[in-house]
Amino acid sequence: MSTLIGTDYKYAAECINRDETVGIPTETVYGLAANALSEIAVTKIFEVKNRPFFDPLIVHVKGISEIDKYATDVPILAKELAERFWPGPLTLILKKRSIIPDLVTSGGDTVALRMPNNELTLKLLNELPFPLAAPSANPFTYVSPTSAQHVFDQLNGKIPYILDGGMCEVGIESTIIRVTDQKIEILRPGGISQEEIKTHFPFCELIEFAPTHLKTIVPGQLEHHYSPFCKLFPLNEFSENIDEFDAVIFWEKENNQFNIPSIQTFYLTQNGDFGEGSRNLFALLRKLDKGSFKKVLFEWAPNTNLGVAINDRLKRASAKRQMNI
Ligand code: TXA
Numbered sequence: 001m002s003t004l005i006g007t008d009y010k011y012a013a014e015c016i017n018r019d020e021t022v023g024i025p026t027e028t029v030y031g032l033a034a035n036a037l038s039e040i041a042v043t044k045i046f047e048v049k050n051r052p053f054f055d056p057l058i059v060h061v062k063g064i065s066e067i068d069k070y071a072t073d074v075p076i077l078a079k080e081l082a083e084r085f086w087p088g089p090l091t092l093i094l095k096k097r098s099i100i101p102d103l104v105t106s107g108g109d110t111v112a113l114r115m116p117n118n119e120l121t122l123k124l125l126n127e128l129p130f131p132l133a134a135p136s137a138n139p140f141t142y143v144s145p146t147s148a149q150h151v152f153d154q155l156n157g158k159i160p161y162i163l164d165g166g167m168c169e170v171g172i173e174s175t176i177i178r179v180t181d182q183k184i185e186i187l188r189p190g191g192i193s194q195e196e197i198k199t200h201f202p203f204c205e206l207i208e209f210a211p212t213h214l215k216t217i218v219p220g221q222l223e224h225h226y227s228p229f230c231k232l233f234p235l236n237e238f239s240e241n242i243d244e245f246d247a248v249i250f251w252e253k254e255n256n257q258f259n260i261p262s263i264q265t266f267y268l269t270q271n272g273d274f275g276e277g278s279r280n281l282f283a284l285l286r287k288l289d290k291g292s293f294k295k296v297l298f299e300w301a302p303n304t305n306l307g308v309a310i311n312d313r314l315k316r317a318s319a320k321r322q323m324n325i
């Protein structure tokens with residue numbers, strides 16, 4: 001099977017109706033989507049991605065009114081969060097209804113729901129009578145794709161179609177949240193920052209990097225997740241023997257205080273804009289792999305706002321080095 005790329009969401013719907021998996025654009029990263037209510041289709045997601053079955057999938061819905069179809073005992077605060085941030089990069093962990101197959105939730109009693117903010121994918125969802133299970137469309141542990149071409153580069157021949165929505169606007173995955181009473185727990189930092197949540201929900205207690213309570217540690221939490229093939233080293237820890245490195249990634253081009261003329265230089269942002277930094281991160285890591293860079297220094301982003309999620313991905317991408325894999 002050779003993989004087609006295009007903007008024909010009706011064709012994407014046809015493939016999905018046949019229990020196939022399809023690459024879909026979202027504002028965060030591209031997903032590998034299939035009918036969330038079909039065990040046959042969901043099994044294919046795990047096979048194509050080479051993903052272990054113990055890692056549950058996010059279910060993508062077309063609207064807030066879908067929440068009660070797939071989740072039960074939904075806290076009012078969860079609905080308020082959805083009203084404020086959907087469609088958008090916010091995933092809610094809720095108590096699952098039995099209509100969601102155990103395969104999707106890895107046997108757990110919670111389901112992750114999100115309404116993505118991408119026009120084509122929303123059109124696709126509106127063609128379908130069921131929601132879409134979709135993990136990021138990258139092989140297990142590799143960097144997430146932020147363009148249709150990224151998906152094609154790795155999944156060509158394994159899926160029939162990639163719906164092309166251009167470059168992802170946010171560029172890093174959704175913020176995963178669990179809600180209890182007036183407490184908001186962030187399980188994975190992502191496209192909606194803590195600051196943004198606090199601004200809109202000032203009276204809620206916010207807990208950063210909360211444990212997931214899943215039975216096993218899932219790859220999103222694995223140290224070496226999101227790893228490129230090149231080895232990444234934080235600049236602050238490796239300021240000596242600079243010549244051993246092939247390249248350096250700085251956070252900001254303007255106002256950059258360092259200068260390392262002997263190696264190739266990349267920047268995540270022009271002047272420190274967090275949105276620009278998150279949009280560029282995964283594409284740059286892929287570019288380094290394509291350019292066969294082996295040892296790359298990087299500068300941490302300022303650890304506020306979306307910088308927290310960017311640094312989380314940089315930490316995981318560089319952890320491969322420590323695990324020696
Ligand atoms: O932005 C995103 O969230 C993208 C796009 C495609 O929507 N999706 C994404 O999916 O990042 P994935 O599979 O790469 O990451 C989903 C994370 C995993 O770490 C998984 O363990 C966690 O969500 N997750 C899913 N269901 C969960 C649950 N019931 N409880 C806790 N964590 C859950």
Ligand code: MG
Binds near residue numbers: 144
């Ligand atoms: Mg992923």
